[in-house]
Amino acid sequence: xxxxxxxxxxxxxxxxxxxxxxxxxxxxxxxxxxxxxxxxxxxxxxxxxxxxxxxxxxxxxxxxxxxxxxxxxxxxxxxxxxxxxxxxxxxxxxxxxxxxxxxxxxxxxxxxxxxxxxxxxxxxxxxxxxxxxxxxxxxxxxxxxxxxxxxxxxxxxxxxxxxxxxxxxxxxxxxxxxxxxxxxxxxxxxxxxxxxxxxxxxxxxxxxxxxxxxxxxxxxxxxxxxxxxxxxxxxxxxxxxxxxxxxxxxxxxxxxxxxxxxxxxxxxxxxxxxxxxxxxxxxxxxxxxxxxxxxxxxxxxxxxxxxxxxxxxxxxxxxxxxxxxxxxxxxxxxxxxxxxxxxxxxxxxxxxxxxxxxxxxxxxxxxxxxxxxxxxxxxxxxxxxxxxxxxxxxxxxxxxxxxxxxxxxxxxxxxxxxxxxxxxxxxxxxxxxxxxxxxxxxxxxxxxxxxxxxxxxxxxxxxxxxxx
Amino acid sequence: xxxxxxxxxxxxxxxxxxxxxxxxxxxxxxxxxxxxxxxxxxxxxxxxxxxxxxxxxxxxxxxxxxxxxxxxxxxxxxxxxxxxxxxxxxxxxxxxxxxxxxxxxxxxxxxxxxxxxxxxxxxxxxxxxxxxxxxxxxxxxxxxxxxxxxxxxxxxxxxxxxxxxxxxxxxxxxxxxxxxxxxxxxxxxxxxxxxxxxxxxxxxxxxxxxxxxxxxxxxx
Numbered sequence: 001x002x003x004x005x006x007x008x009x010x011x012x013x014x015x016x017x018x019x020x021x022x023x024x025x026x027x028x029x030x031x032x033x034x035x036x037x038x039x040x041x042x043x044x045x046x047x048x049x050x051x052x053x054x055x056x057x058x059x060x061x062x063x064x065x066x067x068x069x070x071x072x073x074x075x076x077x078x079x080x081x082x083x084x085x086x087x088x089x090x091x092x093x094x095x096x097x098x099x100x101x102x103x104x105x106x107x108x109x110x111x112x113x114x115x116x117x118x119x120x121x122x123x124x125x126x127x128x129x130x131x132x133x134x135x136x137x138x139x140x141x142x143x144x145x146x147x148x149x150x151x152x153x154x155x156x157x158x159x160x161x162x163x164x165x166x167x168x169x170x171x172x173x174x175x176x177x178x179x180x181x182x183x184x185x186x187x188x189x190x191x192x193x194x195x196x197x198x199x200x201x202x203x204x205x206x207x208x209x210x211x212x213x214x215x216x217x218x219x220x221x222x223x224x225x226x227x228x229x230x231x232x233x234x235x236x237x238x239x240x241x242x243x244x245x246x247x248x249x250x251x252x253x254x255x256x257x258x259x260x261x262x263x264x265x266x267x268x269x270x271x272x273x274x275x276x277x278x279x280x281x282x283x284x285x286x287x288x289x290x291x292x293x294x295x296x297x298x299x300x301x302x303x304x305x306x307x308x309x310x311x312x313x314x315x316x317x318x319x320x321x322x323x324x325x326x327x328x329x330x331x332x333x334x335x336x337x338x339x340x341x342x343x344x345x346x347x348x349x350x351x352x353x354x355x356x357x358x359x360x361x362x363x364x365x366x367x368x369x370x371x372x373x374x375x376x377x378x379x380x381x382x383x384x385x386x387x388x389x390x391x392x393x394x395x396x397x398x399x400x401x402x403x404x405x406x407x408x409x410x411x412x413x414x415x416x417x418x419x420x421x422x423x424x425x426x427x428x429x430x431x432x433x434x435x436x437x438x439x440x441x442x443x444x445x446x447x448x449x450x451x452x453x454x455x456x457x458x459x460x461x462x463x464x465x466x467x468x
Numbered sequence: 469x470x471x472x473x474x475x476x477x478x479x480x481x482x483x484x485x486x487x488x489x490x491x492x493x494x495x496x497x498x499x500x501x502x503x504x505x506x507x508x509x510x511x512x513x514x515x516x517x518x519x520x521x522x523x524x525x526x527x528x529x530x531x532x533x534x535x536x537x538x539x540x541x542x543x544x545x546x547x548x549x550x551x552x553x554x555x556x557x558x559x560x561x562x563x564x565x566x567x568x569x570x571x572x573x574x575x576x577x578x579x580x581x582x583x584x585x586x587x588x589x590x591x592x593x594x595x596x597x598x599x600x601x602x603x604x605x606x607x608x609x610x611x612x613x614x615x616x617x618x619x620x621x622x623x624x625x626x627x628x629x630x631x632x633x634x635x636x637x638x639x640x641x642x643x644x645x646x647x648x649x650x651x652x653x654x655x656x657x658x659x660x661x662x663x664x665x666x667x668x669x670x671x672x673x674x675x676x677x678x679x680x681x682x683x684x685x686x687x688x
Contacts, residue, residue, distance in 0.1 A: 069560065069562065165473065180476055183481030197594055205595040259485050278492070346601070
C-alpha cells in the first residue's frame with residue numbers, strides 16, 4: 001500500500017505540496033505521545049495506590065483527595081481517555097495524512113483539539129478527585145464534562161474525516177477501521193453516558209452499562225488500534241498484508257459481532273437469559289473473527305520472522321498480537337455461564353483487563369513510539385539497551401501480573417462458593433496481591449527506563465540541531 | 469459496498485451499532501416498561517429505613533441535629549440522595565457489588581437472589597451492580613449491623629475486621645472522631661441501611677429480645 005501511495009504521490013499532484021512535512025504536523029504527534037505518557041504515569045500512581053491499599057501498605061491515609069477509591073477511577077479513566085486517546089490521536093495525525101495524501105481539515109483546529117482534549121481529561125480527573133464521579137464503569141467522567149467530551153469527539157471525527165472523504169479510489173483497511181471508529185466512539189460515548197443517567201434505571205441501565213464497557217474496548221480502542229497495526233506492520237516489514245480477503249472478514253466480523261457483546265459483563269443478573277445467551281454467542285463469534293486477523297498478520301510475518309528479534313517495534317507489535325489472541329481465547333471461555341459462576345467479581349477479570357489494555361494496546365503504542373520518536377526527533381535512540389529493558393520489564397511484568405491475577409481469581413471464586421467467612425478470601429488473596437504489586441512495579445520500572453531514554457534522546461537531538 | 473465509504477459509515481458504523489442497541493438495550497427497556505420507577509421519596513416511605521434513621525438521631529443527637537435536624541421523611545430523602553451520591557463518588561461500587569446471583573451459594577451467604585423490581589428506582593440510575601467484589605455484596609447489608617458498627621467501620625475498618633483492605637473514610641467525621649459522623653457520614657450510613665430494606669427478610673430489630681430472654685427455656 002505505502003509503495004502504491006508513494007508512486008501516486010510522485011505522479012499525480014506534484015511532490016511539492018504532498019511531501020511529508022506538509023502532510024504531517026510532526027510536533028503535534030510528539031506532543032500527543034508525551035501527553036499520553038504523562039497520563040500513563042498518573043494512571044500508574046492510581047494503580048500503585050490501589051495495589052498498596054489491598055496489601056495494607058498504603059501510607060497515604062486520611063485525605064479524601066488521596067482516597068484509593070477515587071484514585072482507582074482515575075487509574076482506569078487516565079488510561080482510556082488520557083493515555084490511549086492521546087496516543088491514538090498521535091497515531092492518527094501520523095497515519096491519516098500519509099495514507100490519504102491530504103492534510104487534516106485544519107491545523108489550528110488540530111491544536112485546538114489537542115488543548116481541548118487535555119482540558120477534558122484533566123477536568124475528568126479533577127471531578128473524580130472531588131467525588132463527582134458518574135456511576136458508569138469506565139465512564140466516571142463527571143456528568144457536566146460529557147457534552148464537552150462529545151463535542152471533542154465530533155471535532156476529531158471532522159478533522160480526520162475531511163482527508164478521508166477526499167481520498168479517491170479504493171480505501172486501505174486502516175481507513176475502514178478509522179472511519180467506523182469515529183462513528184462508533186461518538187455513539188458509544190453518547191449511549192453509555194447519557195441513557196443510564198437520564199433515561200433508564202435498573203436492569204435496562206445495567207444492559208446499557210455492559211454495552212458501554214464493552215463498546216469502549218471493542219468499538220473505540222480495538223478498531224483504532226488494529227487500524228494502526230494494518231498501517232505500521234506492512235511498512236515496517238516492507239511487504240503488503242498477507243490476505244485482503246481476511247482483512248475484509250476481520251473488519252466486517254468485528255463490525256457485526258463486537259457491538260452485540262456487552263451484556264456478557266452481567267450474566268446471572270435480572271437481564272433476561274435470551275439476551276445473555278445472545279451476548280455469549282456473539283462473544284465466541286468474535287474469537288473466530290480475531291483468529292482470522294491473527295492468521296492474516298502472522299501470514300504477513302511469514303518469511304521475515306527474524307524481524308521479531310531485530311526490529312524492536314515489530315517485536316512490540318507481535319508480542320501484543322500474541323497476547324491479544326490469548327486475551328480473546330480467554331474471553332471466549334470466560335463469557336460462558338460455567339466460567340462466570342466461578343470467576344465473575346474476582347481478580348480473574350482484573351487480570352484479563354490488564355492483559356488487554358497493557359499487554360496489547362499499550363504495547364502497540366510503545367512499538368509505535370519506539371518507531372516514531374527517532375523520526376520525530378531526527379535522532380536515533382540514546383540507548384538500545386534501555387529500549388530492551390523497556391520491552392522486557394513491560395512484557396515480564398504484565399505476564400506475571402496476568403498469571404497471578406488469573407490464579408487469584410480462581411482461588412477467590414472457590415473461597416466465596418465454599419461459604420467460609422469473607423475474610424478467608426482476603427487472606428487467600430494476600431500473596432497474590434503482593435505478587436501483583438511487584439509485577440506492577442516492574443511495569444512502572446520499564447516505563448521509567450523508556451522515559452529516561454526518551455529524555456536523553458531529546459537532549460541529543462537538541463545538541464545535534466544546535467550543531468547543525 | 470464492503471470497501472466503500474458509505475458502506476463502512478452507514479452499515480458498519482451506524483447500522484450495526486443501531487442493531488446492537490435495539491436488540492441489547494431497547495429490548496430490556498421494553499420488557500421492563502411496566503415496572504414503575506420509584507422515586508427517592510417513595511423509597512424513603514419505608515418503616516425499616518425510618519427506624520434506622522431515627523436510630524441515627526438517637527445515637528448521634530448533636531451531629532444529627534446539626535446536619536439534618538428532624539428525623540422526618542424529607543430529611544431522610546435528602547440523606548438517601550446524598551448517600552447514594554457518595555457511594556458513587558467514592559467508588560464504593562468498584563469493590564462491592566449490589567446483586568445476588570443464583571449460583572455459587574450466593575443466596576446462602578447473603579439472601580434472596582436479585583430481581584429486576586429491586587433496581588427499578590431513582591437510586592439505581594445508573595445501576596450500582598458493580599463488577600468486582602473485593603468486599604462482600606451489599607445489596608442485603610441494610611439492617612444486618614447497627615449504625616454504631618457502621619460509624620466505627622467507616623472510620624477504621626481494620627478495628628472491626630483486622631485484615632480488611634478497605635480504606636479509612638476520615639472525611640465522613642467531624643474532629644476525626646468516630647462518634648461524630650458528619651453530614652456525609654450520616655448519609656452513607658443511611659444509604660447502606662437502605663440496601664435491602666425493601667425485603668421481607670430485612671432484620672427487624674423491633675422484635676429484638678435481650679440475650680437472657682433468648683436463653684430462657686420457652687417451656688418454663
